[in-house]
Amino acid sequence: MKALSHSVDSSIRLYLDSLWLEKGLADNTRQSYQRDLTHFARWLDEQGEDDLNAVTGQQVMAYLAWRHSANYSSRSTARLLSCLRGFYRFQLRENAISENPLAGIENPKLPRSLPKLLTESDVEALLSAPDVDDAVGLRDKAMLELLYACGLRVTELTQLTLPMLNLRQGVVRVLGKGSKERLVPLGEEAAYWLERYITSKRSELLAARPSEAVFPSTRGVAMTRQTFWYRIKHWARVAGIEKPLSPHTLRHAFATHLINHGADLRVVQLLLGHSDLSTTQIYTHVAQARMQSLHKMHHPRG
Template structure:
């Protein structure tokens, strides 16, 4: 009609375009996570540190800044929890789980002292200089281990946080519990993970239901 001169302007210019939702965060399958966790060479102090960091990251769903900033006093192996100071200095207690506890015990026994080289520090996961590791350094470490594990997906430390949330939901965890563990102040931030979990359930249904 606009082209034929029947109307003066294009009425579609007044139509609001739909808002695009937030992109779904990248996640890893449980098999990919197992391959990534197994990638570091744990007979080496540096590799044992990295393995332990990956185990804690996946077990607790921490932000990378929370992980590299952990101190000895924040970890209670007897109670099996880690005290995390998140955004806005909000404090939360997150369970570690048996696997992470086991790796932490081994790391503290066999590797941390070698990394510190006699230097005093309360940093849980020190760098080779005995200082707190930077987020960028750990990002490079996890990229290296992902290459060793032959994981095709481009990953970052945040990918394991996404995997933590997605795998919990896939196994039936309550959304509000996941919200508390992640340290999200708003439930809507956590709800994005339900889309990934729902896609996984739909895939399982399609592959296993007789009428899928």
Template structure:
């Protein structure tokens, strides 16, 4: 299982550092034992585990400081409610608190299954209401400008063009894109094998444009970036696997070159992939499979974007709109 950083510190809501080593050992053991069990059961990504660890240690620090407690099993619903009030005072988002509550319920559910606890103190506490904002997206024209922005005369530009084409053609998460290996790509069949959240595998078609730029990059660019034998598909300038943060900066750079002023991130391109598919008649369940969503309800938010698009077209073209 992925482990915490060696210094065992985590940021809390006040942007200070929680020194985990100062927490009672029992609290530390309870958190790490739960994370081990969750990783084994659900195969969560390292990013998800880090978020869970941060949330639980923040709760442990609050519990130890405010209540003098060294055991998560002695917590009651009132204390959880007070901690939620504290999170609100610290300005933490509703989405962050909803994730914390999901994690906490999971912890106490495990304690019940292991017969360490009779009742789950978090079971009846409602999640904060999340805003129903629509994902930000790009127009098809914006995407064309973004994809054409890199200078493909050098290896870095060619790499970035191939990455952008693949990101849009396949609707990948940024972690799936930067973590892609050469062995996951099948140019002959025109598909890539993607390992998503929880290591769930899916096959995604690339399309002719992405295949073309990937072939160009493999023949003219990748070799110049690699510093030795490697299966990494998109190495950084140092010849190593690119980080998510590095690609985030690259896409920001090319958005600026393309003259796109709206906020842009790799996830925005993933949203554009889904939105444009639906706008052009794709079935919602097909989009769900391509995105790697385990639940159709997660994909349904894109239908709202498609409806907004239809409404705009109706108002523009219908004589009595």
């Protein structure tokens, strides 16, 4: 694969570095932005344009048309446009360009997708699956309980360190997107399993290796998000759950079950760490769909 020109590569890196400095860009997001910008730059190069700062709105539209013909999803294209908008706003701010080629280009309309939902009985089965007499099983049990009790993102869960837990007060300090901190209550059940795991089995996994990671792997280092999802899929099979699992399955269940039981939407927003209430509102649609389904099933005139 042909390498990008030095000027193009430097422009992309400078933009990503500025995002990291200004917004604390997460590694996963940075890699995603880098892939999108690199793909766009390579497509332009194939069209005979080797300068990102010389791009016109027509070229952007041609790239979007090519993506459509190549069957890219509207969701991935919307993410790409968000990335390009940020990149060219930065170029304007740095006086590298005089006009924004994204001006007037609208995002594709996205279908409103509802999260795949685990029922409360599904969650109970999943949480009961690990063998708590085993060090790995007890660690996984504590992770699942904490994930469901607090609605954490997987990365937030795997990056937890001991100083971020306060079992006496029953709260966890979470480092979310953009390095924003929030305090989330643990609940009695999660606090119980965390304390049991930390006092009895965590040292067994560490095998005398120093680490502040709450959930080390069997190698004694902080678990990766990929490893955790291998573990949760394993316990889903053990529990007999055949529904597809996504990286946010238990986070979705946490939010939906709270709203089903009458929680205020703004409280759920704070617990999830959403900066915009509209992001949280999707869970009201999940709850409404569930109510409609129950009404149709049980009402004599449903």
